[in-house]
Every structure is written in structure tokens, then in C-alpha cells.
Amino acid sequence: MPLRFTKTFTAMALVSSFVLVILYSFLNMPVTHSRREAVETPSVTNISPARAPTTATTSEKRSSTQPVFSTTAVPLVTISEAFIKNIPKNSAFWNRKFHSLVKELAITGGHPARHTGCRPQTTESLRMNIQDFNSYPELYQEFLAGMDCRSPPIIIDQPDKCAPVSGTKQILLFALKSTPGHFERRQAVRETWGKEEVYGESLIVKTVFLLGQTSGDDPNLDKLLTFEAQEFKDLLLWDFQDSFYNLTLKEHVFFKWALYRCPNVSFIFKGDDDVFANTPAIFNYLQSLDADKASKLYTGQIISDASPLRDVKIKYYVPESFYEGPYPSYAGGGGFLFSGQLLKSVYLISQYIPFFPIDDVYTGMCFKALGIAPEKHIGFQTFDIREQDRENACVHKGLLLVHRRNPQQTKRLWRNIHSPLLTC
Ligand SMILES: *[C@@H]1O[C@H](CO)[C@@H](O)[C@H](O)[C@H]1NC(C)=O
Numbered sequence: 039m040p041l042r043f044t045k046t047f048t049a050m051a052l053v054s055s056f057v058l059v060i061l062y063s064f065l066n067m068p069v070t071h072s073r074r075e076a077v078e079t080p081s082v083t084n085i086s087p088a089r090a091p092t093t094a095t096t097s098e099k100r101s102s103t104q105p106v107f108s109t110t111a112v113p114l115v116t117i118s119e120a121f122i123k124n125i126p127k128n129s130a131f132w133n134r135k136f137h138s139l140v141k142e143l144a145i146t147g148g149h150p151a152r153h154t155g156c157r158p159q160t161t162e163s164l165r166m167n168i169q170d171f172n173s174y175p176e177l178y179q180e181f182l183a184g185m186d187c188r189s190p191p192i193i194i195d196q197p198d199k200c201a202p203v204s205g206t207k208q209i210l211l212f213a214l215k216s217t218p219g220h221f222e223r224r225q226a227v228r229e230t231w232g233k234e235e236v237y238g239e240s241l242i243v244k245t246v247f248l249l250g251q252t253s254g255d256d257p258n259l260d261k262l263l264t265f266e267a268q269e270f271k272d273l274l275l276w277d278f279q280d281s282f283y284n285l286t287l288k289e290h291v292f293f294k295w296a297l298y299r300c301p302n303v304s305f306i307f308k309g310d311d312d313v314f315a316n317t318p319a320i321f322n323y324l325q326s327l328d329a330d331k332a333s334k335l336y337t338g339q340i341i342s343d344a345s346p347l348r349d350v351k352i353k354y355y356v357p358e359s360f361y362e363g364p365y366p367s368y369a370g371g372g373g374f375l376f377s378g379q380l381l382k383s384v385y386l387i388s389q390y391i392p393f394f395p396i397d398d399v400y401t402g403m404c405f406k407a408l409g410i411a412p413e414k415h416i417g418f419q420t421f422d423i424r425e426q427d428r429e430n431a432c433v434h435k436g437l438l439l440v441h442r443r444n445p446q447q448t449k450r451l452w453r454n455i456h457s458p459l460l461t462c
């Protein structure tokens with residue numbers, strides 16, 4: 039009896055999978071067909087004459103909703119004159135790299151060779167190019183060795199982070215630099231200002247935490263992170279070492295991720311996981327912008343007229359033989375806001391502008407290369423406020439961001455700025 043049953047069952051399974059295969063290929067046919075067409079059709083004006091008019095209309099419609107990574111569009115890379123003029127032509131390594139890019143842009147008419155993947159610099163070539171390379175701090179040497187590696191694979195992704203929510207028109211994405219061990223900070227953000235909720239029925243908050251890998255000396259947190267990612271669906275983890283000099287790489291891969299996963303995001307708040315952001319105030323501010331200003335937004339606490347610090351003991355140390363010249367004005371990396379409409383161009387330019395070891399300076403460079411100057415907003419206090427105001431809810435109610443607050447302070451402040459008893 040079991041044998042007969044198995045036979046019948048096998049026969050049934052065979053027949054049904056056959057039916058499924060037929061059905062699948064039927065269903066799939068128009069899709070592969072139109073996808074091919076869309077790729078072959080770079081723009082609406084370039085329709086192959088051989089194609090019948092009816093198919094042309096459908097492919098026109100389809101190609102207008104092509105993903106941003108379309109292979110057909112070859113974007114033009116341009117760097118603003120103002121930025122080029124700002125970078126002195128001298129023997130410093132970064133300056134030379136930058137000006138050889140400028141030259142390549144001029145020769146190729148804005149189509150420089152695409153360097154994807156990783157081309158680690160050998161110590162020999164670095165020694166040859168930088169006289170005092172041996173005296174650089176070890177981490178600095180590591181940064182230089184990897185500065186042309188831009189494409190680490192993603193390990194934990196959130197493909198549906200920006201899936202459309204009916205009724206809401208705009209997404210504000212919080213992208214927060216975190217590291218694997220910061221569980222408590224992340225939880226405080228989730229419970230307070232980073233909670234994924236709708237503001238004013240028009241804007242929805244989405245939050246992601248940007249992570250690299252812990253180094254081999256640290257405890258292995260992989261299982262905890264996997265659990266956390268499944269539970270909260272807000273972790274992004276890439277395969278590179280999470281360290282200070284890799285924050286520029288973190289920013290670059292975030293741009294790429296956001297462009298791919300959140301192409302329609304309206305605004306991005308990029309910052310640290312230990313800031314206090316006043317989301318209602320950010321919402322009100324964003325609502326107050328006109329369309330033109332909103333489309334070019336790059337705002338925060340602006341650091342102007344800064345130059346490299348030459349003291350090797352300081353975190354922000356930059357050797358003379360690496361970079362010479364002023365920094366462009368930039369928004370402090372503790373937290374700043376920019377327009378989702380700039381994502382595509384800032385990602386493109388960050389594929390070419392040589393990486394810089396300080397991430398917010400690098401962001402400022404990329405925006406300056408696009409011809410966008412940061413705009414000051416006094417509500418961003420990345421260097422914190424007066425000591426006596428640090429627990430004062432009324433003061434915080436008027437701010438958009440302060441750096442830094444611990445998880446307990448964050449929870450308390452959030453509760454207090456929402457308290458009905460608060461009279462400011
Ligand atoms: C950045 O990450 C890469 C890849 O994990 C690593 O090889 C490199 O040492 C890191 N750089 C720094 C400065 O930590």
C-alpha cells in the first residue's frame with residue numbers, strides 16, 4: 039500500500055510541476071521581454087525603427103520607471119570650478135590624486151574610467167609616493183592602503199525599508215552611524231526620536247543603523263546582531279572593519295544603499311547614534327521649506343574656514359604630505375540633513391573624489407564639488423549646549439539636534455519634551 043501511494047504521489051507531483059513550469063514560463067514571458075526592451079531603449083527618443091508602434095508605447099512607459107542603476111545612462115561627472123580652485127596644486131598625496139582626476143575629467147569630457155571593486159595600494163607604492171609614509175600612524179597607513187576600495191559587500195540588508203506606505207507622501211530617513219556593540223544606544227533611539235511613525239499624516243520616519251564589522255579582538259556579536267536585525271529590521275551591516283578612518287567608506291556605501299533601496303526618499307538625516315534629535319522640530323522645519331530649497335537642502339551646524347590639524351595626537355590629525363589646503367565649509371557629522379534629490383549626484387561624485395579620512399569633511403567636499411554650499415541652522419548643536427541647559431526640556435524643544443546624550447538622558451528628554459505639564 040505505501041508503494042502504490044508513493045507511485046501515485048510521484049506521478050501527481052510530476053504532473054503538477056510540469057503544469058507549474060508551463061504556467062511560470064507563460065507568466066514570465068512578457069516580463070523578460072519588456073525588461074530586455076527597456077535596457078535596449080536608452081531613452082524615449084531612441085526607439086528602434088524596426089519595432090512596431092504598439093510595443094514602442096509599452097516600452098516607453100516601462101523605461102520611464104527604470105531603476106536608478108540602469109546600465110544605459112552614462113552620467114557625466116563634473117566638479118565645480120569653485121572646488122577645484124580651492125584645492126592647491128602641490129605635492130601632497132590627496133591633492134595630487136584630486137588634480138589628476140580633474141585632468142582626466144578634462145581629457146575624457148566628464149567620463150572618467152570607472153574604478154569599481156578594490157585596488158589596494160601596496161606599501162611600496164605608498165612609500166614611493168609619500169616621503170614620510172613610514173612615520174604615519176599605523177591606522178593612517180591602513181586608511182591609505184584601502185582608500186581605493188569602495189565596494190565592500192553588504193551582509194545585512196533591509197530591502198523593504200522604504201516600501202511605500204499608503205497615504206504618506208514623504209520619507210525622512212534617519213541613517214545613524216553605529217557600531218555593533220552599541221545595542222543600548224540603538225534601543226534608546228528606537229524608543230524615542232527614531233521611532234518609525236507618521237508625522238502630520240504626510241511624512242513617515244524610517245530609521246537605519248550603519249554598521250561595519252568588529253575587529254578580531256572584540257567579542258563576536260554576529261548572533262546578537264542577526265537577532266536584532268530580524269527583530270527590528272533596521273540594521274545595515276557591511277563587510278569592512280568599523281573604525282574611525284573607515285567612516286568615509288561607511289558614508290559612501292550608505293549613499294549607494296539609499297539610492298538603490300530608497301530612491302524616493304525626501305530627506306536624509308545622517309548622524310551619530312548618541313545624538314538627541316528633536317524629530318517633531320525637524321518635521322516642522324522640513325514642512326516650512328519651499329520646493330526649491332527642499333530639493334537642494336544640505337544643512338546642519340556649519341564648520342567654516344577650517345584647516346587640517348597637524349598634531350599627531352589628535353583624532354583629526356592630517357599629515358602635511360597627505361593633504362594641504364583649507365577644508366570646504368561642511369556640516370558637522372554629528373547630525374545633518376540633506377535632500378533625497380541630491381542622493382544620486384552625491385553618490386556619483388563620491389565614486390571619484392578621493393576618500394578623505396574625516397567623513398564630514400569628505401561630505402562637504404562632495405557637496406562643494408556639486409556646487410552646493412551647506413546652510414547654517416542654529417538648531418543643530420553638534421558641540422553641545424551650555425552645561426546648565428543639558429537636561430532642560432524647554433531648551434531642547436527649540437533645537438533640532440544636540441550631541442551627545444546617553445540613552446537614559448535621551449529617554450528622559452524625549453518624555454519631557456512631550457509632557458503636557460511642560461510650560462516653556
Ligand atoms: C577599513 O576596512 C578594511 C576592510 O575591512 C580594512 O582592511 C582596513 O584596515 C580598515 N581601515 C581602517 C583604517 O581601519
Ligand SMILES: *[C@@H]1O[C@H](CO)[C@@H](O)[C@H](O)[C@H]1NC(C)=O
Binds near residue numbers: 200202301302
Ligand atoms: C518612486 O517614485 C516613482 C514615481 O513616483 C514610482 O514609480 C516608483 O514606484 C517609486 N519607487 C519606490 C521604490 O517607491
